[in-house]
Amino acid sequence: MNQYNIPGLSIGLVRNDSIIYNKGYGVRSIKTGNLVTENTIFHTASISKLFTSVATIKLIEQNKMTIDDKLVDILPELKHDDKRVNYITIKNLLNHTSGLPDIRNYHWDNNNQSDNTLTNYIRGLSLTIEFEPGSEYQYSNLAYNILGYIIEKKTGSTFDEYLKDYI
Numbered sequence: 001m002n003q004y005n006i007p008g009l010s011i012g013l014v015r016n017d018s019i020i021y022n023k024g025y026g027v028r029s030i031k032t033g034n035l036v037t038e039n040t041i042f043h044t045a046s047i048s049k050l051f052t053s054v055a056t057i058k059l060i061e062q063n064k065m066t067i068d069d070k071l072v073d074i075l076p077e078l079k080h081d082d083k084r085v086n087y088i089t090i091k092n093l094l095n096h097t098s099g100l101p102d103i104r105n106y107h108w109d110n111n112n113q114s115d116n117t118l119t120n121y122i123r124g125l126s127l128t129i130e131f132e133p134g135s136e137y138q139y140s141n142l143a144y145n146i147l148g149y150i151i152e153k154k155t156g157s158t159f160d161e162y163l164k165d166y167i
Helices: 047-061 083-087 090-094 117-123 141-155 159-166
Strands: 008-015 018-026
Touching: 047 090, 047 141, 047 159, 090 141, 141 159
Parallel strands: none
Antiparallel strands: 008 018
């Protein structure tokens, strides 16, 4: 941990639905010095993209949407002035070719999130686009936040609930 400047981490090993090892190491906050425990909750960050993409494909397999569905058809409430937004598909969101920017500061330090945090965030967006959908690759956290919201809308569950129940 010292070699890579990692202040804290938690390790959990599961075998056959049983936790066989669970321990925290280091501190969860350099500012406070609070220790990491086996119950410390960390942001999953980009690891959640794996779960988001699996959940999205599952909904496609269940015919709740298609990979070619347009974002504006699924979420007509999204605000945008750029006509290119009309061409963004589920596929573009999944493979980082939507043209949406990468937003890096989505509530990372806010531990007071509620089940409505994602919904409120997405509804408050005014979409900007940086290139024609499908023409370039640009990593986009925003695209996956939107996919999470689509999962909520299509399932009637919060993103967290859906993942716990089906993934």
